[in-house]
Amino acid sequence: MRALTRHVAQCTGCEQEYAAMQRTQQLLASLGPKKAPADLALKLRLAISREAAQTRRPRFEGTLVRLENALNAFMVPATGLRQPSRGPARVAFARQTAMYLAHIACELSFTEVGDLFERDRTTVAHACGVVEDRRDDARLDRALDLLESAIRVVASATSHNNLLT
Secondary structure (H helix, E strand, O other): OHHHHHHHHHOHHHHHHHHHHHHHHHHHHHHOOOOOOOOHHHHHHHHHHHHHHHHHHHHHHHHHHHHHHHHHHHOOOHHHHOOOOOOOHHHHHHHHHHHHHHHHOOOOOHHHHHHHHOOOHHHHHHHHHHHHHHOOOHHHHHHHHHHHHHHHHHHHHHHHHHHHO
């Protein structure tokens, strides 16, 4: 370090360049710390929420498979359950039913069901309301009772098998 200091003191070009760097450093320091963007907190919350949803997804994947299998009773292709648009009425009702069953039979919160189906929790709440309102139809009520029971049995067997391995 002493050799460098001696060289800068003896070399006019290096001395001038070093002085210019010191002035630049002082000017930058006088600017103060940079202000964080106003929307930084929102962006961080969104990023954390997305990451949390991704880490929760594998836990729900088995649930989604069970729901897709149960909804074969509605003769709706499983691909329709996660499509971004509403789709035909029978597909929309099958999706609403799957959301309802995920909430009731799998005991998932509206937020967790929303993550599973890539929908908002308010959409899940609406879907559950629609299905509840249609349970006045005895045939639908019976079908939903059977589907709930089947999903609970499969979920119970799956969790029991996971404990054994």
